[in-house]
Amino acid sequence: xxxxxxxxxxxxxxxxxxxxxxxxxxxxxxxxxxxxxxxxxxxxxxxxxxxxxxxxxxxxxxxxxxxxxxxxxxxxxxxxxxxxxxxxxxxxxxxxxxxxxxxxxxxxxxxxxxxxxxxxxxxxxxxxxxxxxxxxxxxxxxxxxxxxxxxxxxxxxxxxxxxxxxxxxxxxxxxxxxxxxxxxxxxxxxxxxxxxxxxxxxxxxxxxxxxxxxxxxxxxxxxxxxxxxxxxxxxxxx
Amino acid sequence: xxxxxxxxxxxxxxxxxxxxxxxxxxxxxxxxxxxxxxxxxxxxxxxxxxxxxxxxxxxxxxxxxxxxxxxxxxxxxxxxxxxxxxxxxxxxxxxxxxxxxxxxxxxxxxxxxxxxxxxxxxxxxxxxxxxxxxxxxxxxxxxxxxxxxxxxxxxxxxxxxxxxxxxxxxxxxxxxxxxxxxxxxxxxxxxxxxxxxxxxxxxxxxxxxxxxxxxxxxxxxxxxxxxxxxxxxxxxxxxxxxxxxxxxxxxxxxxxxxxxxxxxxxxxxxxxxxxxxxxxxxxxxxxxxxxxxxxxxxxxxxxx
Numbered sequence: 001x002x003x004x005x006x007x008x009x010x011x012x013x014x015x016x017x018x019x020x021x022x023x024x025x026x027x028x029x030x031x032x033x034x035x036x037x038x039x040x041x042x043x044x045x046x047x048x049x050x051x052x053x054x055x056x057x058x059x060x061x062x063x064x065x066x067x068x069x070x071x072x073x074x075x076x077x078x079x080x081x082x083x084x085x086x087x088x089x090x091x092x093x094x095x096x097x098x099x100x101x102x103x104x105x106x107x108x109x110x111x112x113x114x115x116x117x118x119x120x121x122x123x124x125x126x127x128x129x130x131x132x133x134x135x136x137x138x139x140x141x142x143x144x145x146x147x148x149x150x151x152x153x154x155x156x157x158x159x160x161x162x163x164x165x166x167x168x169x170x171x172x173x174x175x176x177x178x179x180x181x182x183x184x185x186x187x188x189x190x191x192x193x194x195x196x197x198x199x200x201x202x203x204x205x206x207x208x209x210x211x212x213x214x215x216x217x218x219x220x221x222x223x224x225x226x227x228x229x230x231x232x233x234x235x236x237x238x
Numbered sequence: 239x240x241x242x243x244x245x246x247x248x249x250x251x252x253x254x255x256x257x258x259x260x261x262x263x264x265x266x267x268x269x270x271x272x273x274x275x276x277x278x279x280x281x282x283x284x285x286x287x288x289x290x291x292x293x294x295x296x297x298x299x300x301x302x303x304x305x306x307x308x309x310x311x312x313x314x315x316x317x318x319x320x321x322x323x324x325x326x327x328x329x330x331x332x333x334x335x336x337x338x339x340x341x342x343x344x345x346x347x348x349x350x351x352x353x354x355x356x357x358x359x360x361x362x363x364x365x366x367x368x369x370x371x372x373x374x375x376x377x378x379x380x381x382x383x384x385x386x387x388x389x390x391x392x393x394x395x396x397x398x399x400x401x402x403x404x405x406x407x408x409x410x411x412x413x414x415x416x417x418x419x420x421x422x423x424x425x426x427x428x429x430x431x432x433x434x435x436x437x438x439x440x441x442x443x444x445x446x447x448x449x450x451x452x453x454x455x456x457x458x459x460x461x462x463x464x465x466x467x468x469x470x471x472x473x474x475x476x477x478x479x480x481x482x483x484x485x486x487x488x489x490x491x492x493x494x495x496x497x498x499x500x501x502x503x504x505x506x507x508x509x510x511x512x513x514x515x516x517x518x519x520x521x522x523x524x525x526x527x528x529x530x531x532x533x534x535x536x537x538x539x540x541x542x
Contacts, residue, residue, distance in 0.1 A: 073427035089425040102418050106430035
């Protein structure tokens with residue numbers, strides 16, 4: 001049984017600048033896996049390469065055992081990988097409902113309406129203001145919509161890039177509770193976070209990425225206890 | 239007073255023609271930020287395509303406007319769509335990620351290519367060609383104002399097609415994909431939108447509207463020439479910029495404003511219609527200096 005997602009020795013370059021040098025990690029079905037690391041470590045680049053927006057310079061990306069790193073972005077979604085990008089990237093001049101409809105763009109089944117209602121149940125503020133333009137919402141509400149939109153394709157793997165960025169502690173907690181809930185509903189989640197403490201507490205497995213390389217990995221709770229992780233990413237000093 | 243009213247009516251008809259073409263400029267710009275300078279030529283080849291269709295019809299069908307005119311529309315639109323799709327596939331798509339100046343220069347090249355191709359290969363294209371008399375005859379008279387029924391048909395088609403287009407873009411699944419691609423192409427891909435399909439469809443829509451315009455131009459003005467695409471294209475491009483390039487509503491309103499300025503200035507300004515282009519370029523320069531985003535456009539933002 002091959003893992004849901006396997007990234008092997010990935011390297012990605014923007015022109016001459018190598019953003020990702022040698023990243024390897026595995027996501028098993030049903031897990032929450034987080035990639036943590038400082039700004040510029042290559043986490044976002046990794047996600048953008050998995051979803052097909054960038055091409056690897058070397059290495060492999062396997063989804064359910066099949067290589068996907070040469071597929072265009074719009075077909076990767078159809079395979080079951082959904083990506084909620086950094087900075088949320090909603091369509092600001094479209095309504096909440098239109099954003100969710102775009103999340104379900106590739107679906108041909110008639111369950112879209114019911115799934116949209118599920119997003120509204122999860123985030124009532126979105127349901128109440130479904131005909132308002134997405135650009136008018138607060139940061140936390142926009143993050144809810146970004147997650148809701150990414151769920152609308154019914155992905156097997158949901159990739160969330162910095163879902164807590166710019167949010168208040170209370171809102172961050174709600175977003176993380178939601179991620180946990182999505183896992184219990186059967187979605188596998190790959191999480192990229194600068195908020196390493198919250199991410200690792202939630203994760204089945206974590207990988208530390210430093211300067212474009214995976215340097216450390218382990219179950220979320222044991223990374224949380226690791227002194228090197230605490231020194232580097234949790235802001236502790238001796 | 240009656241002269242002014244007549245010129246306003248003429249301006250509305252001209253505006254309707256310009257609007258059909260301006261929509262093609264504004265839609266393509268909205269999706270790929272390219273001013274497709276060859277779009278005027280798509281309108282021109284459609285007009286010749288309609289004429290060729292008529293010429294190929296058997297004589298008894300040529301005498302039956304109810305058959306000949308719809309077939310000319312079909313012929314003209316097919317030619318326009320084929321030219322636009324080939325142009326997108328082979329001239330613009332390879333330059334999708336090139337600096338913006340490269341496709342712009344290519345567009346100018348495509349424009350010259352199409353004009354010369356028609357000049358060389360279409361029989362007698364070096365002179366004005368008369369257009370078949372298959373259009374509605376007579377005039378609609380409202381008090382002092384006379385508008386030919388062909389002009390009325392042109393206005394009806396233009397407004398009707400613009401409303402259909404706007405509704406399609408706002409309500410349909412594919413329309414949503416088009417707007418998403420215009421707002422944020424990368425994120426649209428993450429939603430599963432195939433950008434090539436959206437871009438081709440945008441060119442096709444522009445070509446259909448230009449095709450209708452090409453046939454109606456021949457009907458309204460009675461003859462066609464290979465410079466018509468360049469000449470009318472300039473007005474349409476200016477209308478799109480005035481309305482706010484990227485905006486459907488802006489292109490239509492801009493087109494009617496340009497049509498009215500053209501006819502009214504032609505009547506009342508010294509020099510008459512010979513100075514058409516002077517007034518249109520004055521408008522273009524004023525818009526670019528004082529409101530570069532146009533009447534309904536969004537101020538230019540740098541994408542993250």
